[in-house]
Amino acid sequence: MRDTAPRAAELRIDAPHRELLDQVLDKWSLSVLNELCEHPCRFNELRRAIPAVTQKSLTATLRRLERNGIVERHVVATRPVAVEYRITRLGKTLRAPIDALLEWADAHMPQIEHARTLFDAEIE
Amino acid sequence: MRDTAPRAAELRIDAPHRELLDQVLDKWSLSVLNELCEHPCRFNELRRAIPAVTQKSLTATLRRLERNGIVERHVVATRPVAVEYRITRLGKTLRAPIDALLEWADAHMPQIEHARTLFDAEIE
DNA sequence: CCGTATCCCCGAGGATACTG
């Protein structure tokens, strides 16, 4: 039972790993990816879908994801420009691990809240 | 890789989810979990294993993980106290999703660095 | 050995106003 995967990956958390995860799992990225996984979105469409995000933060999030090859930005040179954001093929590969994480969170939320209650009670 | 199910979970990223992920995936948590998954650790043992972390941050990280039921703190009332940290059963369930994420990072790092190079080049 | 207590800095990110 202990150590089910003993020779396990010896997963190192080095700086590049952390930086990448920080860029990809930051405050708004998950919500954005969630939207873009469903369908391409315009800028303001994303704002509406994620009401709590500010323009500035949404722009920053999209730029960061774009830089990492997770989303694509398509500019349609119509009269007032239209900009469409899409998830890339690389971005789609992120879905599985992220979903695993969210499913973990869902599944264990009650247990975690219980642990918090116990902990907070013992403190004072 | 089945379960590419498109109409999938409709995964909501609400505040509790984000908060939980922030607590569990924060700057030092992954390194700490990585260590504790191998074997229980004393405080200074962790410091040695993760040289870049400060006392303060390590303490904070351990408290946070403890509060969420991810690690346990055992105090042995010996001479100068000995404190041992262990991963809990709940904590072990985190391993799989986290590993999935790290493996994703490993697998796609080259592609991502390439994307960054392209992006940064187009900018100026 | 295992922490707490302070001080301090720096950067994420909100609020707001303006532009092509």
Place this chain on the structure above:
DNA sequence: CAGTATCCTCGGGGATACGG
């Protein structure tokens, strides 16, 4: 519509010193 440009706040977290 899709951003930039500023200003400002707030809190994470490093450095350092002290305590049980």
